[in-house]
Structures are given as C-alpha cells and as structure tokens.
Amino acid sequence: MPIRDIDIIxxxxxxxxxxxxxxxxxxxxxxxxxxxxxxxxxEAIFAKNSPLWGVFAAYRKLDxxxxxxxxxxxxxxxxxxxxxxxxxxSLGHADMGLAISLMVSDNAFGHIALLGxxxxxxxxxxxxxxxxxxxxxxxxxxxxxxxxxxxxxTKGPAPALxxxxxxxxxxxxxxxxxVFNANIASHLITDIxxxxxxxxxxxxxxAIPLEIKGVTRGNPQAKTGQRSLNQASxxxxxxxxxxxxxxxxxxxxxYESVERLTAERAQFIVSAYNxxxxxxxxxxxxxxxxxVQGGTPIFNHKNIRFQLFDMFKKIEAxxxxxxxIASYNAVNPKSPSYPHAAGAKCLATETAVDVASQAIQIxxxxxxxxxxxxxxxxxxxxxxxxxxxINEELALKAMEGA
Amino acid sequence: xxYLDLDTVLCRRLCKLQQTARxxxxxxxxxxxxxxxxxxxxxxxxxxxxxxxxxxxxxxxxGLHKAMIPKAFGGTLGDYPSLATPLINEQMxxxxxxxxxxxxxxxxxxxxxxxxxxxxxxxxxxxxVEDKSASMIGCWAITEPDHGTDWVMGTSSAGCDPCTAPGxxxxxxxxxxxxxxxxxxxxxxxTIATHAVLHVGLDSxxxxxxxGIALCPxxxxxxxxxxxxxxxxxxxxxxxxxxFDEVKMPAKxxxxxxxxxxxxxxxxxxxLGLANSSMGVTFASQAQASFDEALFFAKNNTLNGTSLxxxxxxxxxxxxxxxxxxxxxxxxxxxxDHFFGLLSPPLVGAATKRQITFWALGKALNAYFxxxxxxxxxxxxxxxxxxxxxxxxxxxxxxxxVLSKITATETAVEVAGQAMQIFGEKALSPDCVIDKMFRDAxxxxxxxxxxxxxxxxxxxxx
Ligand SMILES: Cc1cc2nc3c(=O)[nH]c(=O)nc-3n(C[C@H](O)[C@H](O)[C@H](O)COP(=O)(O)OP(=O)(O)OC[C@H]3O[C@@H](n4cnc5c(N)ncnc54)[C@H](O)[C@@H]3O)c2cc1C
Numbered sequence: 001m002p003i004r005d006i007d008i009i010x011x012x013x014x015x016x017x018x019x020x021x022x023x024x025x026x027x028x029x030x031x032x033x034x035x036x037x038x039x040x041x042x043e044a045i046f047a048k049n050s051p052l053w054g055v056f057a058a059y060r061k062l063d064x065x066x067x068x069x070x071x072x073x074x075x076x077x078x079x080x081x082x083x084x085x086x087x088x089x090s091l092g093h094a095d096m097g098l099a100i101s102l103m104v105s106d107n108a109f110g111h112i113a114l115l116g117x118x119x120x121x122x123x124x125x126x127x128x129x130x131x132x133x134x135x136x137x138x139x140x141x142x143x144x145x146x147x148x149x150x151x152x153x154t155k156g157p158a159p160a161l162x163x164x165x166x167x168x169x170x171x172x173x174x175x176x177x178x179v180f181n182a183n184i185a186s187h188l189i190t191d192i193x194x195x196x197x198x199x200x201x202x203x204x205x206x207a208i209p210l211e212i213k214g215v216t217r218g219n220p221q222a223k224t225g226q227r228s229l230n231q232a233s234x235x236x237x238x239x240x241x242x243x244x245x246x247x248x249x250x251x252x253x254x255y256e257s258v259e260r261l262t263a264e265r266a267q268f269i270v271s272a273y274n275x276x277x278x279x280x281x282x283x284x285x286x287x288x289x290x291x292v293q294g295g296t297p298i299f300n301h302k303n304i305r306f307q308l309f310d311m312f313k314k315i316e317a318x319x320x321x322x323x324x325i326a327s328y329n330a331v332n333p334k335s336p337s338y339p340h341a342a343g344a345k346c347l348a349t350e351t352a353v354d355v356a357s358q359a360i361q362i363x364x365x366x367x368x369x370x371x372x373x374x375x376x377x378x379x380x381x382x383x384x385x386x387x388x389x390i391n392e393e394l395a396l397k398a399m400e401g402a
Numbered sequence: 403x404x405y406l407d408l409d410t411v412l413c414r415r416l417c418k419l420q421q422t423a424r425x426x427x428x429x430x431x432x433x434x435x436x437x438x439x440x441x442x443x444x445x446x447x448x449x450x451x452x453x454x455x456x457x458x459x460x461x462x463x464x465g466l467h468k469a470m471i472p473k474a475f476g477g478t479l480g481d482y483p484s485l486a487t488p489l490i491n492e493q494m495x496x497x498x499x500x501x502x503x504x505x506x507x508x509x510x511x512x513x514x515x516x517x518x519x520x521x522x523x524x525x526x527x528x529x530x531v532e533d534k535s536a537s538m539i540g541c542w543a544i545t546e547p548d549h550g551t552d553w554v555m556g557t558s559s560a561g562c563d564p565c566t567a568p569g570x571x572x573x574x575x576x577x578x579x580x581x582x583x584x585x586x587x588x589x590x591x592x593t594i595a596t597h598a599v600l601h602v603g604l605d606s607x608x609x610x611x612x613x614g615i616a617l618c619p620x621x622x623x624x625x626x627x628x629x630x631x632x633x634x635x636x637x638x639x640x641x642x643x644x645x646f647d648e649v650k651m652p653a654k655x656x657x658x659x660x661x662x663x664x665x666x667x668x669x670x671x672x673x674l675g676l677a678n679s680s681m682g683v684t685f686a687s688q689a690q691a692s693f694d695e696a697l698f699f700a701k702n703n704t705l706n707g708t709s710l711x712x713x714x715x716x717x718x719x720x721x722x723x724x725x726x727x728x729x730x731x732x733x734x735x736x737x738x739d740h741f742f743g744l745l746s747p748p749l750v751g752a753a754t755k756r757q758i759t760f761w762a763l764g765k766a767l768n769a770y771f772x773x774x775x776x777x778x779x780x781x782x783x784x785x786x787x788x789x790x791x792x793x794x795x796x797x798x799x800x801x802x803x804v805l806s807k808i809t810a811t812e813t814a815v816e817v818a819g820q821a822m823q824i825f826g827e828k829a830l831s832p833d834c835v836i837d838k839m840f841r842d843a844x845x846x847x848x849x850x851x852x853x854x855x856x857x858x859x860x861x862x863x864x
Contacts, residue, residue: 040442178827222831222832222833223830223831223832224829224830224831224834225830292548293549293552294551294552294560294566295563295566296565298551303858307854357815357844360844360848361852361853361854364848364852365545365550365586365587365588365848367848368633368634368635368844368845368848369631369632369633370632370634375633378634379634379841382822385822385823386823386826386827386829386830387827387830390823390826390827391823392715393826396715
C-alpha cells in the first residue's frame with residue numbers, strides 16, 4: 001500500500017512556495033546543519049565561511065521571511081495556514097537548529113513591526129528587502145516559547161531586564177541567558193520591566209538594536225543538540241534606546257497582536273519537530289529496505305514493519321494536531337488557545353524523540369554513529385522536550401485556569 | 403540519600419571489595435569518563451597521557467581484573483563468592499557505562515584461555531593477572547559489517563540458515579588456520595586489544611551455527627585495525643574494526659573447533675546470556691547514577707521560587723524512578739550472581755588444584771561438543787529434519803541474561819530521560835553530567851544485541 005500525502009493546500013501560490021521550501025531545505029539546510037553539528041567550536045556557526053550565511057541568503061531570496069509581515073511594510077501578509085505548517089515542517093525535517101534560527105529571526109521582526117515606531121518600521125522594511133547581506137537578523141530570549149508572554153508577565157518570574165526612563169530614552173540593564181541568535185543578530189525583541197521613578201513598574205515589549213553601547217554578547221554556548229542554532233547570553237549595562245522602542249504589554253490592541261505572533265511561533269515550533277520526526281521515519285524506512293539481515297532486507301521482518309507503522313501512526317497524530325490548531329488560529333487570529341499549543345508542543349517533541357529513538361533501533365549500531373543522520377536527529381529532537389518550556393512545566397501551566 | 407543493600411548475605415570481604423571498587427570508580431573512572439567523552443576525535447582518547455590508561459592501570463593495580471580468572475591461575479574466581487564480579491561491575495557501571503564495558507570485555511579472552519588444552523594459551527590467564535601495565539587487553543570480536551543481528555539470531559534455531567554465515571572464515575591448513583574477513587567497527591576495545599575472543603566461520607553451509615571460537619593474538623601478520631569509532635554515547639569506550647587478510651593463525655589458538663555448537667541453545671545462548679547479564683548489571687547501575695543526579699538536583703534547586711523536591715508532581719517522578727532503578731538493579735544482580743554461581747562450581751572445585759584440571763575440563767568440553775554435534779546430525783538424518791536445529795529443547799539459562807539486559811538498559815534510557823527533564827535547561831549543555839549519562843544509556847539498547855532481536859531469539863527458550 002503506497003503512503004499517500006493527505007495534506008491539503010488549496011491556495012496554488014502557497015503550494016508552489018511549499019514545494020520550493022522542500023527543495024531548499026533538502027539541498028541547503030540539511031547539509032549546513034550536518035556541517036555545523038560536527039564543528040568542534042560553537043563559534044564556527046557564525047564564522048565568515050559558515051554555511052549559515054548561505055542558508056539565510058537563500059531563504060530570503062525565496063521570500064520565505066516575508067509571510068506574516070504586513071504587505072505595506074514589504075512583507076507578504078498571511079498565506080495559506082496549512083502551507084505554513086508544511087513549510088515549517090520541511091525546515092525542521094532538514095535541520096532543527098537552523099529551522100529555529102530562521103523562525104526566531106522572522107518572529108522577532110514580526111514583533112518589531114508591531115511596535116509602530118518609524119525607525120523600527122524602516123528596519124522591518126529593510127529586513128524584508130535584505131536578501132543578500134543578511135545583516136539584519138532578529139533574536140529572541142529562550143523564554144519566548146509556546147506560551148504567551150503576557151501570561152509569563154502575570155504568573156511567571158519577573159523579566160530579567162529592567163529599563164529606567166532617562167529623558168526620551170530608556171536605560172536598560174540586566175542579563176538574558178541563552179538568547180537565540182545572540183551572536184548573529186542585529187535586533188533583539190524581549191520583555192522588560194519598565195521602572196518609572198514615581199509610578200508602579202510595568203511590563204513591556206522592547207526592540208533593542210544590538211549595536212548600541214552597553215550591550216555585551218556572551219560567548220556562544222556549546223550544546224548537546226541543535227548545535228547549528230546560535231545561543232549566548234546578552235548583557236546590558238545602561239544601554240540606551242528611544243522610549244518609543246518599548247510598548248506596554250497590557251495595552252489591549254497591542255496585546256492581541258503579540259498573541260498572534262506567539263501562536264505563529266508555537267505553530268512553527270510544533271511543525272518543525274513534526275518534520276524532524278518525519279525525517280527520522282523516512283530514514284528508517286529507506287534503511288530498512290537496504291539493510292540485509294537474516295538473508296533479507298530487514299523491512300521484511302514483521303517486527304520492523306510493526307515499528308515503522310507505530311512511528312507512522314504517532315507522527316500522523318502529531319501532524320494532525322498541528323493542522324487542527326492552524327485551522328483554528330487562521331479563523332481566530334486574536335485568541336489562540338494555549339492549552340492546545342502546549343499540548344501540541346509536548347506531543348510533537350515527545351513524538352520526535354520517540355520516533356528518532358525507534359529509528360535508531362532500526363538502524364542498529366549504525367544509528368549511533370556520526371556517519372549516519374540519526375544520532376543527530378535524536379539529539380536535536382531531545383532538546384525540544386526542554387526548550388521552549390519544559391514539557392512537564394508547560395503541562396502544569398496549561399491546566400491553570402482550565 | 404540512602405539505599406539499603408537488600409542482599410543481607412554480603413560478607414565482610416565482599417563489602418570491602420565493593421568499597422574498593424566504589425572509591426576507584428568515583429575517584430578515577432567517573433572523571434576519566436567525563437574527560438574522554440569530550441574528545442571530539444576519538445583517536446585522542448588513545449594518546450599516551452590519556453585518562454583511559456589511568457583507568458586500565460588503576461583497575462589492575464587494585465586486582466579488580468582478576469575476578470573472572472580462576473584461583474589456580476592467580477585470579478580470584480573461586481576465592482570470592484560468586485557475587486564478587488557483579489559487585490565490581492555495578493560500581494564500574496555507576497561510574498561510567500562505556501568504561502565499565504571496556505574493562506569487562508578486556509578480561510574475556512583470558513577468562514576463556516583457561517579452558518584451552520594448550521599450556522601456552524592457558525598461561526595467558528596468569529600473564530593477564532600479573533599484567534599491571536595493561537599491555538594485555540582483550541576484546542570480543544563477533545559483529546561483522548554485514549552480520550550484526552544475525553549473530554544474535556544465531557543463538558536460536560534461525561541461525562542455521564546459510565545466509566547468516568559469517569563473512570570472516572577460518573580454513574584449516576596443516577597446523578594453521580587461514581583467516582580472512584572483517585570484524586565491524588563495533589568491536590569494543592577493537593583498536594587497542596592485544597587478544598580477541600574471535601568468532602570464525604568454519605562451515606558456511608550451517609550459517610552462524612557453523613562457526614567456531616578462536617582465542618587469537620592480534621599481533622599476527624595480516625591483521626590491521628580501523629580508526630576508532632565516533633559515536634553519540636559511551637564515547638570513552640574504544641571501538642573499531644579488525645581486519646584479517648590471509649592471517650595464518652596456529653591451530654592451537656582455536657578453542658572451539660566444532661562447528662554446529664555455537665548456535666545450540668546450551669552454549670551459544672548461554673554465552674550471550676552471560677555477556678547480557680553483565681550488561682544488565684552495568685546499566686542498572688548506570689540508571690542508578692542518573693537517578694542519584696536527579697535526586698540531588700531536585701533537592702538543591704528551585705524553579706520559580708519552589709524547591710523542586712517539595713512539589714508533588716516531582717515527588718512522584720522521583721519515586722517512580724527510584725522504583726524502576728531498584729527493580730532493575732535487584733534483577734540484574736540476582737541474574738549475574740546466578741550465572742557466576744553456575745560457572746563457579748566446576749572452577750571452584752578446580753580452583754585450589756592445578757592448571758591440569760582445566761586442561762581436562764577443556765578436553766571434556768570439546769569432547770562433549772563433538773558428541774553433541776554428532777548426535778544432532780544423526781538425529782536430523784533419522785528424523786528427516788531439513789531445518790537442522792528445529793528443536794533444541796535444552797535448558798536455556800541465556801534468557802535470564804537477556805531479561806536482565808533488556809530491563810536494565812531500557813530503565814537506564816528512561817530514567818536518564820526523566821532525570822534530564824528535572825534538570826531542565828541545564829541538561830542541554832554538554833558539560834552537564836546527565837546529558838552524558840543519557841547518551842551513554844542510549845547506546846546500551848543496541849550494544850550486545852538490539853533489544854527486540856534479543857527478545858525474538860530468546861523467545862524460543864520460554
Ligand atoms: C556500545 C556498543 C558496544 C558493542 N560492543 C561489541 C563488541 O564488543 N563486540 C562485538 O562483536 N559487537 C559489539 N557491538 C555490536 C552489537 O552487538 C551490534 O551492533 C548489534 O548486535 C546489532 O547489529 P547491527 O548494528 O549490525 O544491527 P542490524 O543487525 O543491522 O539490525 C538492524 C535492525 O534490524 C533488526 N533485525 C535484524 N535482523 C533481524 C531478524 N532476523 N529478525 C528480526 N529483526 C531483525 C534488528 O532488531 C535491528 O532493529 C556493540 C555495539 C554497541 C552499540
């Protein structure tokens with residue numbers, strides 16, 4: 001029985017775009033991810049000759065950074081939500097680390113566009129047009145996961161950064177650990193506690209250009225998985241930004257727009273891990289048809305087929321969950337459902353780990369070596385159960401107020 | 403933190419041995435493993451000043467390598483109760499899964515050597531006991547690039563299929579065997595071993611069952627090695643290919659020259675079960691190490707202002723981890739003790755006597771193997787059995803080793819994974835000990851046989 005592709009994309013243009021992403025991911029992202037994974041030093045990610053730059057440039061040449069950004073600013077506006085899920089899936093299929101790196105940049109500039117300041121809007125326009133130098137890259141703190149910031153603002157720990165008004169400027173201090181794209185980014189989007197001298201402090205969203213004085217980028221972190229994704233700490237010591245680069249998260253109109261971007265981010269994360277799971281499954285299927293043991297390709301042993309089916313079933317369940325949320329979010333962009341987002345994230349990351357692990361068993365010893373792709377997919381997937389919100393903690397948060 | 407030793411029979415000598423192994427494990431093996439794990443090129447783990455050598459030498463300095471060598475050869479088998487070996491393996495597994503396996507397989511050729519009818523080979527055991535500089539290192543060379551699980555299945559009736567026949571063959575010519583073929587990059591200690599328990603194809607028409615076992619010195623002309631393997635876990639464990647090109651091996655090094663025996667449940671599966679039972683002990687203890695790390699972390703860290711260990715959801719997770727670890731540990735120790743108990747009686751009896759007893763024992767075994775092989779052939783002809791080993795019906799101990807290995811390795815993976823979740827973001831750094839433990843555990847469900855394959859092969863013995 002052949003396995004059909006039962007994904008439905010109604011919009012032709014989006015379908016064409018999804019096809020392009022698939023090709024680009026396989027040809028460029030995947031080999032770049034493997035190369036960066038093997039590099040001994042985390043600095044290699046952003047060295048001059050790093051394949052990362054080729055990936056960013058090609059991604060932008062294909063206009064893949066434009067969906068979600070307003071057309072008036074040079075973006076593409078909304079495209080077929082199901083196609084977007086599949087595009088994220090293709091990127092995760094190729095390399096989890098680079099997928100997150102690309103998404104973080106786009107998501108950060110999506111936020112920058114919301115802040116409305118002229119200088120920032122110009123930066124967004126430049127971002128949309130920047131397809132050769134890739135000098136504009138966005139970054140986000142690791143706390144920007146699948147649950148909304150506004151949620152974190154009321155229930156979570158206080159933001160790590162504080163801002164004090166100084167005339168028309170704000171002076172920022174504090175340190176953010178494990179910021180995505182910290183060493184390669186031009187702009188950071190972060191939450192921040194604004195402390196005016198006489199008024200109660202308020203929780204804001206800030207865009208910080210990273211070239212300003214008072215910003216120190218930490219050493220890139222060595223990581224066990226998703227090594228192609230640059231992460232480092234960012235420290236701020238009296239770094240000054242215009243007051244207009246910060247908005248109050250409690251502002252109703254603003255809050256809802258941020259929610260849309262949180263939902264987009266969650267959708268991307270979930271779909272990328274589904275892609276990683278799918279990749280592990282495809283590798284295992286292909287390998288099982290080549291590897292001979294007991295005088296026949298191991299695909300012919302019933303236990304292997306059973307495993308493959310078990311993996312297939314889990315992946316399809318997780319992918320369906322992602323598409324169901326995408327359908328809902330497309331219709332209700334301003335009120336995404338967070339228990340669903342948390343549920344889909346836990347399911348997708350656990351599926352990716354389980355499936356990659358099962359795939360390793362199918363590969364036998366070869367699944368553990370650096371010569372085959374599986375041990376990397378497994379390490380990359382394993383990160384997901386902790387990153388973007390530890391799964392068990394997400395579960396607890398998702399049930400608050402249920 | 404506290405474990406009760408539920409084995410109340412531990413005598414003072416065993417307690418002392420356990421203590422020695424524990425100190426060596428935590429002071430030398432654990433830190434060495436952490437360092438070796440970080441080398442990006444596995445070749446560097448073998449450089450002269452590498453901590454790997456301190457582990458090998460320290461183990462021998464303390465005499466821990468003698469545990470599987472009979473007393474008559476200077477070892478401590480038969481001197482200590484049978485629990486001695488499991489107790490040492492527990493401590494090594496707790497310290498570092500990969501290095502534990504390295505130390506374990508290192509003894510194998512020398513433990514087997516005592517059964518050789520040839521004095522020269524038997525003497526290896528004594529030389530090994532006395533070798534404090536680690537100039538003698540053993541390996542168990544069975545897996546081939548084209549035959550991995552085939553060997554596991556070979557311990558069941560499926561292994562009589564000619565398509566599973568080893569690619570590495572030994573052909574007798576006069577006083578020598580001519581050996582050609584490859585052992586895969588998975589052979590533990592493959593690039594550093596001086597001696598191998600080498601499984602060779604003797605009669606390819608009988609598949610894996612047509613194989614024999616040689617105790618082969620690896621300096622013989624025509625033997626070469628591959629580069630050390632680069633892998634996700636158990637990185638301190640050296641592994642690499644051994645390639646045989648027209649190697650002339652003196653016939654005296656062939657320990658089991660009777661084809662048709664390896665596959666029979668009695669021997670092949672018990673042999674695998676024995677190795678599996680030690681895997682079980684090592685990885686049940688490795689699971690315990692992960693649990694201890696998680697418990698320590700939970701007691702000493704807070705999340706969003708709440709102490710982790712105070713949260714009921716975390717308490718449940720910790721207690722269930724504890725339950726799994728203890729179940730696996732007790733099972734593994736019991737099975738391994740049983741195996742060494744089975745091995746010991748004939749050896750213990752002979753232990754105080756001279757080596758000549760082992761010569762007789764080796765002879766007797768080979769005579770028994772030959773007789774069994776002939777009996778099987780006659781039985782097949784008389785009953786017109788086309789599938790040679792359709793029924794073996796022997797008492798199968800091997801399945802208990804497999805049971806222990808599957809339980810322990812799966813516990814190790816699960817518990818290390820749960821421990822990672824308790825560590826949270828800290829677990830994502832390669833400097834975090836739990837990341838290493840998780841990767842080490844992950845390899846163990848394939849090591850010494852893919853768990854599912856072991857289950858398939860062992861089901862026959864139920
Ligand atoms: C850390 C480590 C240490 C090791 N140490 C040693 C050592 O010291 N010496 C040594 O010789 N080897 C060693 N090995 C090798 C190990 O024994 C093999 O990797 C293992 O037996 C699996 O073989 P394979 O890797 O070739 O997988 P394959 O045999 O290719 O198996 C692939 C998959 O197919 C399935 N399969 C294969 N055949 C069948 C069948 N007939 N029926 C049903 N399913 C089947 C398996 O279950 C598995 O899922 C080690 C391996 C590891 C990971």
